[in-house]
Amino acid sequence: MKSTQYSEKVLDHFRNPRNVGTLEGNDVAKGTVGNPVCGDLMEFYIRVKDNTIVDIKFKTFGCGSAIATASMITELAKGKTIDEALKITRKDVADELDGLPPIKMHCSNLAADALRAAITNYKVDTGKKSVELALSLAQQTPRVVFVTRARELSVTPELKKKIKQSDIKVLRESVLLEIKGLNQVEQVRIHDQNEDEEYDLFLDAVILLPPQY
C-alpha cells in the first residue's frame, strides 16, 4: 500500500481540518508531543469547564495523516469529560477515519498522545492551582480541608511538602457529601471511601479537587 493511499475521510479532514489553531486563558492546557527531527510535531490546546472539554484546537507540522488524525481526535474529544477523552485510543481515531495506511498508524498515536499530554497538563495545573489556593487560605484561617478521591495528590513533590508543613488537613479517598452552615462553611459531611464511613467535620474552608485527583 502506498503511504499516501488515504481514505476519503482522511482526505476530507486533511482538506478541511477541524479545530485548527490555539487557545488562551487560565482554563486552557497545552500538550506537545513529537519532534521535528523525527518528522512530526503536534500541539493540542484544551479548555476544560466542569471537567468537560468545551473547546479544543491543534497545530501540527506533519504529513496528511498527521493533520487528519489531529483533526479527527479534536472532534472525538470535544464535549467529552477529560476521563472519557483519556480513553480515546489510536485505534478509535484510525477507525473513525476508515483506516490509515499501516505505515501511517504512528500518526494517530501522535494525535492521541498529544491530547493525553494536554489533559495531563491540565490536571497538574488544576492540582497546582487548588493547592496554591489552599495554602493561601491556610494563612488566613486555621481549619482548611482538602478533599480528594485520589489516594495521592497529583502535584509536584515541592507542593506536597508545603502542604505537609502547613496546617491543611488532606482527606484522601474521600467525597464531600454536604456543606452545612449559615452563609458560610461551618461543617461538612464527608464519606471516606476507603473505610466506607461517613462523618461530620467542622472547618472554615474546604477545597475539592475534581474526581480524578
Add this chain to the structure above:
Amino acid sequence: MAIYLDYQSAKPVDQRVVHAMLPYFDQKYGNPSALHAVGDVATDALELSRATVARFVGARADEVVFTSGATESNNAALIGFAMRSKHRGNHIIISEIEHISIHNIAKYLSRNGFLVTKVPVNQYGQVSPHKIEERITDKTILVSVMYANNEIGTIQPIAAIGRLCRERGIAFHTDAVAAEGLIPIDVKKDAIDLMTLSSNDLYGPKGVGVLYVGNGVRINPLIIGGGQEHGIRSGTENLHGIVGMAKAAEIMEQEMNGETERFRQFRDRLIKQVLETIPRSHLNGHPSERLVNNAHFRFDGIEGESLLLSLKDKGIAVSTGSACSSQTLSASHTLIALGLLHEEAHGSLQLTVGRFTHEHDIDAVVSVLPEVVKRLREMSPLYKEEA
C-alpha cells in the same frame, strides 16, 4: 487537466517511439539468436539499435549492453565489476548522494567482503575530485559517482573524476540516468568506464536500460543463461523495448538542444517566481551547475507530503524528499547529505519539467503554490512570520 511536473520520476513515452515499437510486437517478432530470416530481421534491428544508442553517448556499438533498466545496470556495474576485480582490491568509493540503488548495492557489497567509502558533498551537493583522491588507497578498484543528482539536479564534475580515476588505473562508473537527454554525454571525453542509462528518461518505454562497458573493462555477469549481450546479460532480448529506446535516443539527439533551452526558461521562471512570492523559501542544490529541468525548493515550517497532497488536490503532480512520503519514513539521504536538518528536508518540493510541459503548467504552479504553502503554515506550530 492534470499538470505533470514530475518528469524525474517518470516520463511519457513519445508517440514516435510507440510507433517505432509497434511492428516489433506482432510483425517483427523474431528472436535475434535465431538463424532464419525472421531471426535476421530481429538481429538487424537489435544491432541497429545498439549502434544508435552507442552514438548517442559517444560509445562504440560493442560497448553497449542492453538490460532491464537502470537498477539492473547499476547492479551489473558495481557487483559485476567488484566480483571480477576482487583479486586486485576490495575498496569502492561512492558519493553520499548516489541514487538509493547504488547505496543499497554498496551496502550489499560491504556485507560481502568489500569496503565502501562514501565521499561527502558540499552544501550544493557537489562532489570534489580532490576529496575522492584523498580517499583512494592501493586497494581501490572502483569509483561510482552519478552524472547529475536525481533529486536536487546538481551536476557533478564527471570529466575531472574520470581523468583522476584513469590516471590511477581505477575503474569509473557513473549513473547517468538523471543527466541523459539533458546534458550531452561523451563517454570517451569524460573517461567513463561503466555507465548506466535508462530508456524511460529519454521518453522511451520503461523496463529497458543500458550498461555501457568501455573497451577493456571486464565484469562478471549477474544473469547467466544463453550468452546474449556478449555473455554479460543473458536472456532473450526485449527487442520492442530496445527498438523503443534506440528511437528515443535518436529523437533526443536531434531535439535536445532546442528542448533543453525551453526547459531552462521554465526552470528559471519557476525558481525566480517561487523564491519571490513565498517568504522563507529556499532553493536546494547548485545555483548554476544544475539540470536545466530541475527546480528543488524547501519551505520553512511545513512538511512535504502535505504539500504534495495539497497540490494533488489542485491537479498538480510533484515530488518531495520528505520522510513522510517515503516507504521507510526516513528523510531523503541526498538532502541530509547537503547538511540540511531533518525538519528542513521535510519541507522539500521537487519540480521537474520535460518534453510536454507547457507555459500554462508553470503559470498554474506558481499561482497555486503560495496559497498552499500559506495554508499549511497556518496549521504549523513551527512557522512564525517573523522568525
